[in-house]
Each structure stands twice: as structure tokens, then as C-alpha cells.
Amino acid sequence: MSYGSLGSDLFVNRLKRTAAPNPAKGQKYYHSNYEIYYLVSGSLTYFVEDRAYAVREGDLVFIDQHVLHRTSYRDRTEPPDA
Numbered sequence: 001m002s003y004g005s006l007g008s009d010l011f012v013n014r015l016k017r018t019a020a021p022n023p024a025k026g027q028k029y030y031h032s033n034y035e036i037y038y039l040v041s042g043s044l045t046y047f048v049e050d051r052a053y054a055v056r057e058g059d060l061v062f063i064d065q066h067v068l069h070r071t072s073y074r075d076r077t078e079p080p081d082a
Helices: none
Strands: 035-038 043-048 051-056 060-063 069-073
Touching: 043 060
Parallel strands: none
Antiparallel strands: 035 060, 043 051, 043 069
8 A cells, every 4th residue: 555655745655565575685775755664563774874772562663864775574474685
């Protein structure tokens, strides 16, 4: 489900991920909008700049504009090149 577009003031995107989420194969990325990340289930590690944060079910993560970040799932198997 998506609402709006990346260039607009508000863009909402709901994703259900069942595999490694990073198309950049584990590389950190950034974008020009803010990101609010809510984890519905499971756990993961969220890398923001040079820090790692353990994120659990029900946690919210707020990412500022132009900040390098990526996720890594801890309770799911990722492909070896992720």
C-alpha cells in the first residue's frame, strides 16, 4: 500500500518483507525525506550512520533526511550476499 509519492510532502509506504530487504545488498543508503519505521513483528538490527540499534516488535525508528541507514534481520535468514 502506498500513499503520495517520494517527491511529495507526505509519502506512506507499507511493506511486508519476508526476505532480506536491501536491494543494494546490505549497503547503507539515504534519501531526501524523513523515514518512520515501525516493526510489526520479529526483530532486526537497524544501522544508522556508525551505530547499530536492536529493534524489536512494536518499536519505532525515526531517521532524519540524508542520514545513512540500513536494516539487517536477526531472526530471518538472509542470502549470503545481503
